[in-house]
Amino acid sequence: xxxxxxQAHGNVYLVVxxxxxxxxxxxxxDGADGILEVRARGGDWLEIVIWxxxxxxxxxxxxxxxxxxxxxxxxxxxxxxxxxxxARLVGARMLAGRLxxxxxxxxVVGAPEEIEGIRFTPVDVGNPHAVVEGDPAELPRLGxxxxxxxxxxxRTNVQVARRLDAETIEARVWERxxxxxDASGSSAVAIVAALGGGRATxxxxxxxxxxxxEDGHALLTGGAERCDPAEPAR
Numbered sequence: 001x002x003x004x005x006x007q008a009h010g011n012v013y014l015v016v017x018x019x020x021x022x023x024x025x026x027x028x029x030d031g032a033d034g035i036l037e038v039r040a041r042g043g044d045w046l047e048i049v050i051w052x053x054x055x056x057x058x059x060x061x062x063x064x065x066x067x068x069x070x071x072x073x074x075x076x077x078x079x080x081x082x083x084x085x086x087a088r089l090v091g092a093r094m095l096a097g098r099l100x101x102x103x104x105x106x107x108v109v110g111a112p113e114e115i116e117g118i119r120f121t122p123v124d125v126g127n128p129h130a131v132v133e134g135d136p137a138e139l140p141r142l143g144x145x146x147x148x149x150x151x152x153x154x155r156t157n158v159q160v161a162r163r164l165d166a167e168t169i170e171a172r173v174w175e176r177x178x179x180x181x182d183a184s185g186s187s188a189v190a191i192v193a194a195l196g197g198g199r200a201t202x203x204x205x206x207x208x209x210x211x212x213x214e215d216g217h218a219l220l221t222g223g224a225e226r227c228d229p230a231e232p233a234r
Contacts, residue, residue: 062185069176
């Protein structure tokens with residue numbers, strides 16, 4: 001099976017153009033944060049399935065869809081790409097310096113909740129998030145506790161974040177079915193939506209992502225690049 005390896009701020013995905021099953025995903029993932037299965041494509045559009053390393057599927061990934069858009073653009077030269085994940089369409093525009101601006105669509109912020117003394121804000125960015133405002137160093141404790149809590153029967157992504165100033169937030173993320181990752185695009189959106197302000201740079205261990213939320217609509221800008229020198233055969 002042929003694949004290429006890509007990264008977006010340390011978030012690593014394999015891009016594969018063959019149908020996959022959960023057992024194949026677990027065998028192929030090889031330390032990556034997931035696999036992007038390309039189901040169909042044209043010159044400026046593609047449909048993908050996002051697989052987690054444990055063989056479960058993710059409804060959405062900001063970094064994953066950005067990688068998919070850049071992957072197609074590199075092959076076809078398209079400056080704008082539409083990525084379909086399930087029923088959700090993500091528009092992507094190629095910018096200078098390997099940056100990509102994405103329109104991730106609607107973001108919905110729920111009322112704050114509390115579980116076992118942990119206060120969090122649920123956010124829907126096409127996938128579920130639980131945003132805790134606090135010290136990011138607490139993520140290794142809070143991430144697994146919230147991810148698998150009965151409050152989230154399908155599990156959830158977890159972020160622990162705090163503002164450094166009016167326009168900068170530092171955060172760490174625990175991704176459902178993966179564990180801690182260096183960065184997450186949909187998490188960046190969820191964090192800005194939960195903490196308020198409408199626009200911010202989210203600083204993850206893997207790098208910075210720019211988020212704008214306008215009228216409940218999320219725009220995300222970040223990089224994506226290939227990180228293998230050639231197409232490996234598996």
